Amino acid sequence: MQIFSTLRRHGAARPLLLILALLLVGLSYSAVSPQRSSAExxxxxxxxxxxxxxxxxxxxxxxxxxxxxxxxxxxxxxxxxxxxxxxxxxxxxxxxxxxxxxxxxxxxxxxxxxxxxxxxxxxxxxxxxPAESAYTLSLEGDEKAEAIARGGALFRANCSACHGIVGGGGAMPNGKFAPSLAETSDVHIYEAVRTGPQQMPLFSKEVMPDESVAEIIAYLNGAEEQANYGGITMGDAGPVSEGFWAFIIGIGGFALIATWIAKKGARAR
Ligand code: HEC
Ligand code: HEC
CATH class of the missing domain: 1.10.760.10 (Cytochrome c-like domain)
Known part of the structure; x- marks a missing residue:
C-alpha cells in the first residue's frame, strides 16, 4: 500500500501502470492463445x-x-x-x-x-x-510374470475358442476364420478387442478393462517369444486337436492300465 500511494503521487505512475497492465494482458494472451490456435x-x-x-x-x-x-x-x-x-x-x-x-x-x-x-x-x-500406456504393462520381474499368467487365463477364457489356445488362429463357419495373432502389433490387438471386427465380438472397457487387455497382449507377446518346450505342438490349434490327443493318450492310457490291473488281479486270484 505504501508503494502504491508513493507511486500514485509520482508523475510517471499512470503511464507506467498502463504499460505494466498492457504487458500483463499481452503475456497472458500469448501464453494461452497462439499454441491452441496452431494446434487447432x-x-x-x-x-x-x-x-x-x-x-x-x-x-x-x-x-x-x-x-x-x-x-x-x-x-x-x-x-x-x-x-x-x-x-x-x-x-x-x-x-x-x-x-x-x-x-x-x-x-x-x-x-x-x-x-x-x-x-x-x-x-x-x-x-x-489408444495411447501406448493403455495397452502396455509397466511391470517388472515377478509382478510381470503374474500379469502374463493372468493374461493367459483371460485369453483362454475369452479368445481361445476362436483364436486357438496360443493365438495360432482357427476356422469358423461359412469359410470365415479367426486369424493368427502372432504377427499383429500391440495397438492393433487393443483396437480389435475394442471394435470387434467382423465376426469377432466387441469387448467394452466395462467388460474388459484396459489393464486386462494389456495383460492379454503381454501374454500373446510372451507366447510368441516362448521357445517350444519340447514335445509336439499338436498344431497349436486349440481345444479340438489338443483334446483329441488327450483323448487318445489319456483314454488309451487308462485302457492299458485297466487291462494290466485286470490281468494282475486275475493272476493273483
Ligand atoms: C467369436 C470368435 C472370436 C472371439 C471370441 C475373439 N475373436 Fe478375435 N477375431 C475373430 C475373427 C473372425 C477375426 C477376423 C476379423 C476380420 O478379419 O476382420 C478376429 C480378429 C482378431 C484380431 C486381428 C488380427 C489381425 O491382425 O489380423 C485380433 C488382434 C483379435 N481378433 C484378438 C482377439 C482377442 C484378444 C480376443 C479375446 C479378448 C478375441 N480376438 C476374441 C474372432 C474372434
Ligand atoms: C469395396 C468396398 C469398400 C471400400 C473401398 C472400403 N470399404 Fe471399409 N468396409 C467394407 C465392407 C464390406 C465392410 C464390412 C466388413 C465386414 O464387417 O464384413 C467394411 C468395414 C469397414 C470398417 C469397420 C466398420 C466397423 O463396424 O467397425 C471400417 C472402419 C472401414 N471399413 C473403413 C474403410 C476406410 C477408411 C476405407 C478407405 C480407406 C474403406 N473402408 C474402403 C467395404 C469397403
Missing amino acids: TEMTQQIEEGKALFDFTCSSCHGLGGEGTSQGPSLIGVGAASVDFQMGTGRMPAARQEAQLPARKVNYTQEQIEAVAAYVATLGPGPGI
Whole structure:
C-alpha cells in the first residue's frame, strides 16, 4: 500500500501502470492463445486431408458422408480406433466382396491413416486410437510374470475358442476364420478387442478393462517369444486337436492300465 500511494503521487505512475497492465494482458494472451490456435489449425488440416482421402478411396462403398451404401456399412460412430485397425492391418480399403476381408499389405502411411481416422471420428463419437500406456504393462520381474499368467487365463477364457489356445488362429463357419495373432502389433490387438471386427465380438472397457487387455497382449507377446518346450505342438490349434490327443493318450492310457490291473488281479486270484 505504501508503494502504491508513493507511486500514485509520482508523475510517471499512470503511464507506467498502463504499460505494466498492457504487458500483463499481452503475456497472458500469448501464453494461452497462439499454441491452441496452431494446434487447432493442424487438426482441421488433418481432418480435411482425411476427408479428401476418404472421399477418393472409401466413399464408393461407405458413402460420401460415411453413412454407408449397399457395398459397405455406415462408419458413423465406429471411431478412430476402428479405422486405424482396418487400414493399419490392410483390410481397408477393401478390394472386393469376399467371405472375409483378410489382413493385407498396407499401402498407406500412418499419417494418412490417422488423417482418415480423425475425419471418421468427426462423424460420430467412438473409441479413439489408444495411447501406448493403455495397452502396455509397466511391470517388472515377478509382478510381470503374474500379469502374463493372468493374461493367459483371460485369453483362454475369452479368445481361445476362436483364436486357438496360443493365438495360432482357427476356422469358423461359412469359410470365415479367426486369424493368427502372432504377427499383429500391440495397438492393433487393443483396437480389435475394442471394435470387434467382423465376426469377432466387441469387448467394452466395462467388460474388459484396459489393464486386462494389456495383460492379454503381454501374454500373446510372451507366447510368441516362448521357445517350444519340447514335445509336439499338436498344431497349436486349440481345444479340438489338443483334446483329441488327450483323448487318445489319456483314454488309451487308462485302457492299458485297466487291462494290466485286470490281468494282475486275475493272476493273483
Ligand atoms: C469395396 C468396398 C469398400 C471400400 C473401398 C472400403 N470399404 Fe471399409 N468396409 C467394407 C465392407 C464390406 C465392410 C464390412 C466388413 C465386414 O464387417 O464384413 C467394411 C468395414 C469397414 C470398417 C469397420 C466398420 C466397423 O463396424 O467397425 C471400417 C472402419 C472401414 N471399413 C473403413 C474403410 C476406410 C477408411 C476405407 C478407405 C480407406 C474403406 N473402408 C474402403 C467395404 C469397403
Ligand atoms: C467369436 C470368435 C472370436 C472371439 C471370441 C475373439 N475373436 Fe478375435 N477375431 C475373430 C475373427 C473372425 C477375426 C477376423 C476379423 C476380420 O478379419 O476382420 C478376429 C480378429 C482378431 C484380431 C486381428 C488380427 C489381425 O491382425 O489380423 C485380433 C488382434 C483379435 N481378433 C484378438 C482377439 C482377442 C484378444 C480376443 C479375446 C479378448 C478375441 N480376438 C476374441 C474372432 C474372434
